[in-house]
Amino acid sequence: MSVLHEAKTLIHENIRDYGMYIALFVIILTFTFLTDGLFMSSRNISNLLDSAGYIAVLAVGMTLVIVIRHIDLSVGYAAGFLGAIAAILLTQAGVSVWLTIPIILLLGAAVGLFNGVLIAQIGIPSFVATLAGMLIFRGALLQVTEKTGTIIIQDEKFNAIGNGYIPSLLEVSGLHLLSLLVGLVGILLYIYSEISTRRNKIKYDFEVVSKPIFALKLVFVSAIIGYVTWILAGYNGFSWTVIIILLVVIIYHFLTMKTVLGRHVYAVGSNPEAAHLSGINVKKITYIVFGSMGMLAALSGILFTARLQSATTTAGTLFELDAIAAAYVGGVSSAGGVGKVTGAIIGAVVMASLTNGMNLLGVGISYQYMIRGGVLAGAVIFDVLTRKKR
Numbered sequence: 543m544s545v546l547h548e549a550k551t552l553i554h555e556n557i558r559d560y561g562m563y564i565a566l567f568v569i570i571l572t573f574t575f576l577t578d579g580l581f582m583s584s585r586n587i588s589n590l591l592d593s594a595g596y597i598a599v600l601a602v603g604m605t606l607v608i609v610i611r612h613i614d615l616s617v618g619y620a621a622g623f624l625g626a627i628a629a630i631l632l633t634q635a636g637v638s639v640w641l642t643i644p645i646i647l648l649l650g651a652a653v654g655l656f657n658g659v660l661i662a663q664i665g666i667p668s669f670v671a672t673l674a675g676m677l678i679f680r681g682a683l684l685q686v687t688e689k690t691g692t693i694i695i696q697d698e699k700f701n702a703i704g705n706g707y708i709p710s711l712l713e714v715s716g717l718h719l720l721s722l723l724v725g726l727v728g729i730l731l732y733i734y735s736e737i738s739t740r741r742n743k744i745k746y747d748f749e750v751v752s753k754p755i756f757a758l759k760l761v762f763v764s765a766i767i768g769y770v771t772w773i774l775a776g777y778n779g780f781s782w783t784v785i786i787i788l789l790v791v792i793i794y795h796f797l798t799m800k801t802v803l804g805r806h807v808y809a810v811g812s813n814p815e816a817a818h819l820s821g822i823n824v825k826k827i828t829y830i831v832f833g834s835m836g837m838l839a840a841l842s843g844i845l846f847t848a849r850l851q852s853a854t855t856t857a858g859t860l861f862e863l864d865a866i867a868a869a870y871v872g873g874v875s876s877a878g879g880v881g882k883v884t885g886a887i888i889g890a891v892v893m894a895s896l897t898n899g900m901n902l903l904g905v906g907i908s909y910q911y912m913i914r915g916g917v918l919a920g921a922v923i924f925d926v927l928t929r930k931k932r
Contacts, residue, residue, distance in 0.1 A: 561924060562873055562888045569892060573899035581899055584777035587770070592704070594894035595783035596621070596845040600865035601872065601886035602794050603838035606831045608869055609811040611878035612661065612668035614832065615862050616653075616675030617839040622858025623683040624650055625843030629693040629853035630686060632700055639700045646840045654836020655829055662828035676862070684855055693853040704848030707778040708785060717772070718779035725771025728788070729764045736760060783845055787887065790838070794883040807831065812879030867914070868893050871921040893917070 573581040580586060600617055607614050628646045631637040637645070653675075660671040687693060695701060710718035736759070743750050750756070774780055798804035809817040810827045818824050842861065847853050872889025874881030896917060900910050 561928075562871060562885055562892065565871075566888060566892050566895065569895050569899065573895065573902070577899070577902050580902060582773070584773050586898065586902070587773050588777050588781065590894055590898045591774075591787075591891070592781050592783045592849065593898070594890045595704075595787055596842040596849070597861065597864045597868055597894070598787050598887050598890035599790055599838050599842045599845060600861060601868035601890045602790055602883045603835035604862075604865040605869045605872065605874045605881045605883055605886040606794075606798070606807060607668075607835050608866075608874045608876070609807060609878060609881045610828065610831055611811055611814070612828070612831075613866070614657065614668065614672045614835050616657065616672040616679060617835060617842070617865060618858040618861030618863070619676050619679035619683055620650065620653055620836065620839045620858070621843035621846060621861055622853075622856075623679045623686070623843070624653075624840045625847030625857055626683055626686050626693060626853035628700075628844055628847055629695050632695055632697050633693060639697055642700070643844060646844060647837050650840025650843075651833045651837040654833040654839070657836065658829040658832035661832065662825040679858070683858065687853060687855045691855055695847065695851050695853070701848050701851045703782050703786070704845055705781075705851070707781050710779055717775040721775040721779035722771060724780055724785075725767060725775070728771070729767050731792075732763060732767065733760055783849070786841070786845065790841070791883055791887055798883060803827075803830070808879055864893065865890075867918045867921075870918060870925070873925075875925055876922060889921075 570582070600621065604614065604617070624646050627649065628642050631642045631645065632639065657668075657671055657675060660666045661668045708718075708720055708724070710720055712719040714722070736756075740750055740756060751759075771780075774784075798807065806817070806822050806827055807830075809820070809822055810824050814824050817827075843858070846857060846861075850857075868889035869881065869886050870876070870889070871892050872881070872885035872887070874885065893914065896914055897910060900913065905913075
């Protein structure tokens with residue numbers, strides 16, 4: 543009973559962190575039951591994760607922007623425009639895919655840094671500065687695609703980023719071996735990270751959960767990773783989109799949780815004035831966060847363009863709102879200083895799962911918008927209520 547009591551206390555005290563996982567679990571169970579198991583089929587889960595990829599990448603960057611108490615409305619059309627530039631480089635300029643991708647990522651970082659200068663150096667409110675950027679990139683996208691309307695991309699290597707899968711190497715009972723190995727490495731990395739974090743907390747006399755609860759958490763999360771891996775390995779394995787998402791999450795999780803830069807980002811978000819007085823360069827942090835956001839917008843544009851195998855005039859429409867929704871559903875606080883990149887990914891998967899499940903059930907698009915809006919409102923209400931309790 544003591545273990546059960548501790549588990550309840552742990553969930554109650556960390557409801558902000560665990561709430562999104564509980565919501566995702568409920569959504570998965572509901573749609574699996576209503577679709578007679580079709581929702582959790584290998585093909586559907588693979589398509590769901592791929593369709594969530596470009597929003598998940600944006601949500602990671604948006605989380606950090608909101609953490610430092612800003613917003614970026616330009617990322618949607620910036621992604622669409624940079625995706626179109628990638629298409630032009632590949633189809634009209636004859637630039638190789640290996641050169642096109644770094645060029646687009648650098649352009650994205652430059653765009654983000656420019657936003658950072660407008661906000662941190664000149665003092666323009668982020669809402670206004672990025673709204674201007676949104677309009678500029680919308681016009682730029684229309685300009686570069688106005689002749690053809692759609693730029694078709696024939697480069698197989700580039701298109702594989704959005705539609706391809708990692709090689710299987712060998713199939714074991716119909717399962718892709720390399721995907722199984724990737725899942726196993728993921729489980730081992732997760733266990734190592736959790737044990738390392740626990741040891742550090744004990745070393746500095748921080749409070750930690752009991753060993754039974756800790757072991758239960760490791761088993762539960764490892765089982766989820768293993769199950770998703772098994773599902774995907776039974777179809778075509780891990781897609782390159784999923785691999786890119788995992789790399790983004792690992793890199794940004796390390797940067798935000800394990801480095802001085804990450805601690806400075808959260809310090810600025812919690813109290814910019816106090817952070818400045820303690821010696822943190824608030825302007826520099828703003829530049830870095832917005833530069834990172836721009837680079838991730840470029841990556842999102844690459845993923846979306848590769849998935850469609852073309853650049854279109856409507857690319858990027860509402861991307862920024864989907865990213866903001868995913869960040870809030872993932873647990874970022876509107877007051878700043880709170881939010882994790884892992885939560886942003888879960889938020890993106892939650893929103894994609896809602897859309898995917900409702901499409902499978904044949905729910906009308908009007909109802910879909912209303913339900914998604916309700917979920918977003920619920921996430922913000924949840925954030926406000928949990929902050930009041932603290």
